[in-house]
Amino acid sequence: MIDSGLVPPPARLRADVTEPVRVVRAGTLPYRDAWDLQRDLVDARRDGSASDHLLLLEHPAVYTMGRRTDPANLRWDADQRRVRGIDLIEVDRGGDVTYHGPGQLVGYPILRLASLRSVVGHVRALEEVLIRTLATFGLTGRRVEHFTGVWIGEEKVAAIGVRVASGGITSHGFALNVHPDLDDFTGIVPCGIADRGVCSMRGLGVPATVDAVSDVVARAFGEVFGATLVDESVEALRRLLDHGPQRASAATRPRREAPV
Amino acid sequence: MADVQLPQLGESVAEGVITQWLVEVGDEVTVDQPIVEISTDKVDTEVPSPVAGTVTDIRFAVDDTVEVGQVIAVIGDADDAPSDEGASAGDEGAEKNGGDDEASTKPDPAPQATDEEPRERPRTARPASAASPSASSSGRRVQASPLVRRLLREAGIEPADVPGTGPAGRVTRADAEQAIATKGQGSPSSGGSSAAGSPSGASATSYPAPAPSAPTARERPAAAPVQVDFAGQTSVTQDLSRIRRIIARSMMDSLQSTAQLTAAVEADVTAIMNLRSAVKDAFRAREGASLTPLAIIARAVCMTLPRHPALNASIDQDAGTATFHRNVNLGFAVDTERGLLVPNVKNAQDLTVPGMARAIGDIASKSRSQKLGPDEISGGTFTITNTGSMGTLFDTPVLNPPEVAILATPAIEKRPVVISDGLSDSIAIRWMTYLCLTYDHRMVDGADAARFLQDLKFVLETHDFAAELGG
Numbered sequence: 001m002i003d004s005g006l007v008p009p010p011a012r013l014r015a016d017v018t019e020p021v022r023v024v025r026a027g028t029l030p031y032r033d034a035w036d037l038q039r040d041l042v043d044a045r046r047d048g049s050a051s052d053h054l055l056l057l058e059h060p061a062v063y064t065m066g067r068r069t070d071p072a073n074l075r076w077d078a079d080q081r082r083v084r085g086i087d088l089i090e091v092d093r094g095g096d097v098t099y100h101g102p103g104q105l106v107g108y109p110i111l112r113l114a115s116l117r118s119v120v121g122h123v124r125a126l127e128e129v130l131i132r133t134l135a136t137f138g139l140t141g142r143r144v145e146h147f148t149g150v151w152i153g154e155e156k157v158a159a160i161g162v163r164v165a166s167g168g169i170t171s172h173g174f175a176l177n178v179h180p181d182l183d184d185f186t187g188i189v190p191c192g193i194a195d196r197g198v199c200s201m202r203g204l205g206v207p208a209t210v211d212a213v214s215d216v217v218a219r220a221f222g223e224v225f226g227a228t229l230v231d232e233s234v235e236a237l238r239r240l241l242d243h244g245p246q247r248a249s250a251a252t253r254p255r256r257e258a259p260v
Numbered sequence: 261m262a263d264v265q266l267p268q269l270g271e272s273v274a275e276g277v278i279t280q281w282l283v284e285v286g287d288e289v290t291v292d293q294p295i296v297e298i299s300t301d302k303v304d305t306e307v308p309s310p311v312a313g314t315v316t317d318i319r320f321a322v323d324d325t326v327e328v329g330q331v332i333a334v335i336g337d338a339d340d341a342p343s344d345e346g347a348s349a350g351d352e353g354a355e356k357n358g359g360d361d362e363a364s365t366k367p368d369p370a371p372q373a374t375d376e377e378p379r380e381r382p383r384t385a386r387p388a389s390a391a392s393p394s395a396s397s398s399g400r401r402v403q404a405s406p407l408v409r410r411l412l413r414e415a416g417i418e419p420a421d422v423p424g425t426g427p428a429g430r431v432t433r434a435d436a437e438q439a440i441a442t443k444g445q446g447s448p449s450s451g452g453s454s455a456a457g458s459p460s461g462a463s464a465t466s467y468p469a470p471a472p473s474a475p476t477a478r479e480r481p482a483a484a485p486v487q488v489d490f491a492g493q494t495s496v497t498q499d500l501s502r503i504r505r506i507i508a509r510s511m512m513d514s515l516q517s518t519a520q521l522t523a524a525v526e527a528d529v530t531a532i533m534n535l536r537s538a539v540k541d542a543f544r545a546r547e548g549a550s551l552t553p554l555a556i557i558a559r560a561v562c563m564t565l566p567r568h569p570a571l572n573a574s575i576d577q578d579a580g581t582a583t584f585h586r587n588v589n590l591g592f593a594v595d596t597e598r599g600l601l602v603p604n605v606k607n608a609q610d611l612t613v614p615g616m617a618r619a620i621g622d623i624a625s626k627s628r629s630q631k632l633g634p635d636e637i638s639g640g641t642f643t644i645t646n647t648g649s650m651g652t653l654f655d656t657p658v659l660n661p662p663e664v665a666i667l668a669t670p671a672i673e674k675r676p677v678v679i680s681d682g683l684s685d686s687i688a689i690r691w692m693t694y695l696c697l698t699y700d701h702r703m704v705d706g707a708d709a710a711r712f713l714q715d716l717k718f719v720l721e722t723h724d725f726a727a728e729l730g731g
Contacts, residue, residue, distance in 0.1 A: 102546070
């Protein structure tokens with residue numbers, strides 16, 4: 001077990017610890033759209049035109065592979081994935097293959113870290129946010145040494161994968177299983193760990209919605225990262241990043257499986 | 261000259277793995293330009309150059325594990341550069357690296373309006389091979405969202421057959437719904453015909469829809485799918501098919517090797533039927549699977565079985581042992597043209613109603629297309645046979661050994677029933693069904709069976725399944 005003493009205090013996590021964190025509830029956003037948004041927000045955060053943000057959203061069903069994902073951790077071939085309507089995308093984050101889909105709360109904190117010394121502390125802090133969130137629903141989440149993420153018993157309820165770009169800007173983040181279709185996880189070896197399963201809050205008897213859990217996650221994030229929270233609409237964020245209306249409408253465009 | 265060391269990435273972090281070099285020996289770099297990417301503990305971190313200069317040495321390869329403080333690269337003065345390249349990297353260096361980094365997923369990083377979905381639509385301005393290898397290899401690719409594809413697949417319509425009205429001929433949800441509606445008009449319409457009209461079609465997944473309110477001309481139910489050519493003789497003798505032999509042997513084994521009998525209770529499923537009609541269209545649109553009463557009953561069985569371990573078990577009389585199963589591998593009897601198949605859904609206790617609905621649809625379609633794997637027809641621990649799909653009122657199913665219980669879910673129909681509110685009685689029209697449980701009396705006593713049935717009835721009549729269906 002790792003004790004939560006490894007979570008750095010807010011001043012060692014965020015470079016601009018006195019500034020608020022802007023929370024954007026983006027609804028359901030295709031993975032690539034959210035990824036574009038993240039990358040532009042990372043650039044904006046680096047050049048100082050944006051402050052720290054927390055994006056909270058859901059994705060349509062998709063598998064994402066980190067650059068170091070072992071292809072053997074994909075159990076379904078392209079045909080099987082197509083039948084299930086699950087996309088496959090290669091991304092620039094740490095970690096192995098993971099699944100996102102409806103009923104899963106995804107959080108992308110775009111923060112400027114106080115220093116690279118807090119890189120791992122950032123991950124521990126995200127775990128802390130999720131453990132506190134689960135506790136408010138009566139669930140006991142825990143850390144497992146060498147297996148980043150949050151676990152309930154021997155099963156994983158939340159996955160974490162982070163990228164820190166130059167300037168110490170974080171992107172990607174966490175995915176908390178509120179009530180996803182756990183079936184969709186059988187197409188992969190989640191995070192490359194074959195001998196442990198996944199679970200969801202609803203499967204453990206918590207009938208909460210993604211919206212309700214988002215509220216709690218945002219509050220817990222504010223506590224752990226020492227931030228006042230300011231709501232920001234996704235439209236305001238797109239305006240800030242100069243995403244025109246074409247970009248906004250991209251959410252409704254069809255997505256096709258990326259060749260891998 | 262400056263050494264680039266692996267930085268401290270956390271209090272307790274002693275090492276990291278090099279995942280990617282962003283520069284090569286000879287490259288010029290600026291201060292803070294990311295030069296290498298390090299992975300530790302689920303974080304990929306870009307490490308910046310501490311100085312401006314030229315990369316003169318790279319000391320570790322990708323996938324090497326490096327300790328904190330070890331020198332991983334050396335940056336020399338710009339003057340030391342092996343200056344065979346005229347162009348200076350300058351401030352654009354960082355941008356350039358960012359661009360390279362993304363090249364694997366975004367072949368055309370130029371204008372924002374067009375760099376969406378670079379692999380999805382071949383662009384005329386670019387060679388097809390570079391723009392979209394997948395499009396050229398598989399003929400015409402129809403543009404449609406996964407949801408639309410699911411809708412069409414459920415309806416048995418090829419996306420390529422649907423005229424798309426969206427941008428670039430994309431098949432929209434409205435197009436799909438139009439196509440599904442048009443197709444529906446071509447076939448015998450609604451009501452009881454959904455069961456009668458598809459003898460081998462939907463036995464495991466669909467119930468007769470509520471009867472249409474206006475009396476329509478009654479259609480005769482379908483004949484047996486397999487007919488015999490008597491060729492003028494009074495009788496014909498044929499060899500049994502392989503699957504028929506297997507069914508015959510296992511049914512006889514079941515009856516001869518077990519002590520089976522059937523118990524039944526009556527359940528009021530009005531709440532479930534009302535919930536179903538309220539959400540089934542949205543459910544189909546969202547999940548791409550039909551919300552059948554069977555899926556809800558199967559879910560209820562999985563919520564009930566763990567409280568009655570003797571029914572999710574097997575017995576070995578010779579060895580004098582009983583084996584109890586923690587997981588529910590839920591079998592479903594599927595009527596196919598070749599005969600009965602009983603594939604099972606592994607770990608069904610983990611599935612919510614949507615997952616159950618999809619799992620049932622999945623094994624039913626695999627059964628009919630003969631794509632079941634051997635592990636899908638073995639290892640079952642409890643079976644449901646949905647005889648209600650054909651309108652059967654009551655059933656005594658035969659056990660599927662070594663399982664010790666099988667539940668038949670016969671027809672759900674409106675009946676006048678007596679409702680008591682504690683003060684008085686009244687007669688109401690309710691959706692009613694029987695729950696028929698065949699059990700092996702060697703393992704399960706009548707009281708055990710009754711307790712299970714009462715528990716299942718309680719769950720069906722009182723549990724609010726809306727929480728699992730609300731999305």
